Amino acid sequence: MVFRVSAFPYRWVVLALALVMFLATTACQAQTASGTPPAPARGAETTPTPVQMRVVTDFAGRQVAVPARIERVVTIGSLPVVNSFVFAMGHGNKIVSGLLPRFDSQRYKYHFVFGPRIAESPIMEGPDYTPNIEEILRADPDVILTMQQAVIQPLEERGLPVIFLAWREPEDIRRVIRLLGEVFGETERAEAYLAYFDEAVERVRQRVADLPPEERVRVLYIDPQTMANTHLITEWWIEAAGGVSVTKAIHVSESVSVTLEQVLAWDPDVIVVRTKEDAEVLRRER
Structure with a gap:
């Protein structure tokens, strides 16, 4: 959500918000609710067959062996973001971990569309991202995807395959998509998504390329509850x-x-926050 601080021209604020929302939600557009058949139930085969495996390298440089056919996925950490990457691969119906209560709002309603098993799945972590080992073992996932490096060791010690994801720069987004393309056997889909990603970013770049410095809005992205950008x-x-x-x-x-003193000294033209509630906090503090 964008909170206007001054009477600065608004048109470029819309572009800033559009890009933020694009990065946060476009993964969902890569999958339709009915685009992937339901995952088969465990134990459907009476005769055991050898499980084909593939080895991938995650963002911690670890080599992780996962089944060539992924049927059950647990996500830990920033769930909406990690889930959205799985949606982009067309495998949202494989997610068997629920959303934390703070994500159970209208803002995240499409997670239950693209990930139809999420609503009825148990929560696999605490508010501080501590994994619920018992629930995870009960879910018997083929792979665990996480942004929290601290959870790797306790899960690995129990023989669970954990893939660590991280992104700080645009190139990291490409690496995540290509890595998940390997994990799910969807390399062509991954490349198609990246082509869409690059085209969308380029379209915005062309719109703002000739914008003179004096017309570029000064922006602060912040969580007003914690006064931090994480x-x-x-x-x-x-x-x-x-x-x-x-x-x-x-x-x-x-x-x-x-600090509040820094914000006042910066005097940004626009403050970008995540929720309507955050915007209300800022309005009360004006």
Whole structure:
């Protein structure tokens, strides 16, 4: 959600928001609700057959062996983001982990469309991303996808295949998509998605290429509840959309915290927040 701070021209704010929403949600557009048949039930075969495996390298440089045919996926961490990448591969119906209560809102309703098993699946982690080992073992996943590096060891110790994902720059997005293309045996689909991704980003780039510096909005992306920006990639979102991030000089690691005094000194033209509730917090503080 965009919160206007000044009377600065609004047209480029729309582009900034559009790109943020594009990165957060376009993965969902790559799959239709009925585009993938339901996953077969476990134990349907009476005669065991050798399981074909493939080995992939994750973002921690670890080689992980996963079945060539993935039927059950558990996601841990920033669930809406990780789930959306699975949706982009056309395998949302394989997700067997539920959303945390904080994600159970209208904003995330399409997760239950693209991932029809999510609504009835147990939650596999705590509010601090601590994995629920018992529930995960009960789910018997073929692969676990996570953005939380700390959960790898306890899951690996129990023989569970864990793939670590991370993204801070645009090229990381491409690596994630190609990695998941390998995991799900969807390399052609991955390349098609990346072609769409590049075309969308280029379309925005052309729209803002000739925008003079004095017309580029100065943008702050923040969680007003914590006064932090926990996503380094937002610096790219803002710049690619034709804006100027006021936190660029200090945002060198994944998370950066700011003070109210810094915000007042920056005097951004636009503040971008995630929810309507966050926007209400800012309005009350004006």
